[in-house]
Amino acid sequence: MMAWRLAGGVIREDYSTVHLNQLLEKAEAIAGRMLRLSVFYRNQNKEYFDHARDEQENRMLPSVKDDSGSHGSPISGKLEGLFFSCNTEFNTGKPPQDSPYGRHRFEVQADKLFNPDTNLYFGDFYCMYTAYHFVILVLAPKGSKGDDFCKQRLPLLDMANNPFLTCKRVEEGEGGLLFHHAQDVILEVIYTEPVDLASGTVAEISGYQQMSMSTVNAKKDPSCKTCNISVGR
Structure with missing residues (x-):
């Protein structure tokens, strides 16, 4: 493990590769069947997108990941990126119309962010005292x-063979890319580079803002046997 000194002198040890692979195995066990997806999406308030247009040259800029998830996550407080979602509703195949993060949504075609020029990494597996699990x-x-x-x-x-998020080239026709996501976990996808708003669309969603589902700085349930490993939280 790597140790980091946090504010107030608290020492936090990051999970080693061995520990992360143990966590990965636990996540793989509950990922479930795969469903089709076509877009990544990011919800924020209107002011966020106005600021991106007016002050950031029409771009969403990466920020440092918060402390949500596992206590030993090596990306918390260090990795810079933009959070995206990709889960779809089983009955429609489309993104849900509810979100805890804001009523305005940026949608981008999946291949803009996920393609053969992209690497895909496993970052964490956790829950927040609920039946839902996040990867x-x-x-x-x-x-x-x-x-x-x-x-x-x-x-x-x-990228073509994992239980969470896949990108495969279609053999027939023009050989486009086909994307799938795991049904039984909620995926939080961090993209590490700036994203131009011109690469997608921004629109207001019709559903509710479910604040109870927000994972901002969410603490992992240390008692859950499904998503904890032997080193602790």
């Missing part, structure tokens, strides 16, 4: 600063 994945363009960071700390996943 954090990291998408990092190959050779990027984020990719270099993850390469030293996180398990690399096979």
Whole structure:
């Protein structure tokens, strides 16, 4: 484990690769069947997108990941990125119309962020005293600063063959890309580079803002046998 001194002199030890692989195995066991997806999406309030347009040259910029998830996560407080969702509703195949993060949603075609020039890493597996379990994945363009960071700390996943999020080339026709996500876990996908708003669309959702589902700085349930490993939280 690597140890880090936090505010107030508290020492936090990061999970080693061995520990992360143990966590990965636990997550794989409950991921469930795979469903099709076509977009990644990111919900925020209107002011967030206005600021991106007016002050950030129409771009969403990466920020340091908060302390949500496992106590020993090596990406908390260090990895910079943008959180995206990709889960779809079983009955519609589309993103849900509810979100805890804001009523405005940026949607981008999946291949803009996830393609053969991207590496996919497993980042974390946790729950928040609920029946829902979350898996954090990291998408990092190959050779990027984020990719270099993850390469030293996180398990690399096979983009075409893993139980969480896959990208496969269609053999027939023009050979486009086909994407699937795990049904039984909520995926939080961190993209490590800036994203131009012009690469997708921003629109207001019709559903509710479910604040109770927010994972901002959420603490992991240390008693859950499904998502904890022997080193503790």
